[in-house]
Amino acid sequence: MKIAKILAAAAAGAALLAPVLCALPAQATTAQGVPVKEVPAPHDGGTFSRDIAGGGTTTVSAAPFAAQVSFDAAGTNVQCTGSLIAASWVITAKHCNSTSLRSVRLGTSYLGAGGAVRKVAGRYPAPAGDVLLLKLATPYYGSYVGLSGSFPATGTTARVYGWGYQSKGSGAMSYYLKAADVSVVWQGVDNYGGPSVRTRSESGHTLDGDSGGPLVVNGKLAGVLSTSDILPAPNPSSYTGYYNDHASVVRNLAWITSVSGVRGS
Incomplete structure (x- = not known):
């Protein structure tokens, strides 16, 4: 549910090519076979957002904010x-x-x-x-x-929350709040070139339906979801090993x- 851009890396996923406003390909990868990221475009009015594939349903009592x-x-x-x-x-x-x-x-x-x-x-x-x-x-x-006053260390466990697609391209958001575990990898770059907290999906992966969703580390908000790797088609049964960038709270x-x-x- 969004207008999507595709960022593809020219060398080892680092040099960015010009984004394209179009439907995302089923298996977009770099020349090295690494999935490229979904980058929702800033726009006025269309439908877009991000969600969690995999993970599990939860209640608002787990994330009342x-x-x-x-x-x-x-x-x-x-x-x-x-x-x-x-x-x-x-x-x-x-x-x-x-x-x-x-x-x-x-x-x-x-x-x-x-x-x-x-x-x-x-x-x-x-x-x-x-x-x-x-x-x-x-x-x-x-x-x-609460807002985190420090950047999380590499290897720190974290959790993401959101409503939305159960799998890439399903076309309907989840009626129930979902949660998934991720781990902090390093500092990356968000959709606007700002510093991000880059995470690795462990039990679920963010997809269409949850842009701006919380990245919670030790009970504090460490980031808001900005971009995520595109899942291959068909979606894998395991959602581990894919990466996300959350705009850093402490850097802003x-x-x-x-x-x-x-x-x-």
Whole structure:
């Protein structure tokens, strides 16, 4: 559910070619056979986002800060995921930014149903990096996720959350909140050239349906999902060994604090 770009590497996955706005190929790889990444394009109005293939269903009690970012006032046209970081602030990915982005649904495990809907009063894209802050028109006094004040070490275990596709190309988002385990690999680059936390998928892989979704390390928000490797077709039964880039929270923390007043710890 998005407009996709393809980034292909010219040498060892490093030198980027010009992106193409088109349907993603079934098995896009570099010359060395490494899957290239899905990079959702910044745009105004289309449908896009990211999700978890594999992993497992969970409830909002496991991630009470998880937010559904919707492109309508009713909170039913969900296209991205976010995280509640304060009563009036949700963080998501900048490539989700659009004049059609109208509301956020909070406090529910179910896609487009239950919980509470808050209209978005303002959208604040980061000057660098794939980060977007949403100011809610009415505060939501739920559970917030703290912002990580340090970059996670290589090998650290982490967890991602989101709603969406069960497999690449399935065309329908998951009705239930899903979660998957990942591990931190190193610092990478997000969709806007900003610093990212690069992770390796362990029990599930992010796909269409969860852009801007939380990367949680030791109970703190360390990143928001920006790009993911494209899965080969047919999708593998094991979702390990694929990589994701999450826009780094700590590398954008000074700006986040200046806009929202929320500090890291």
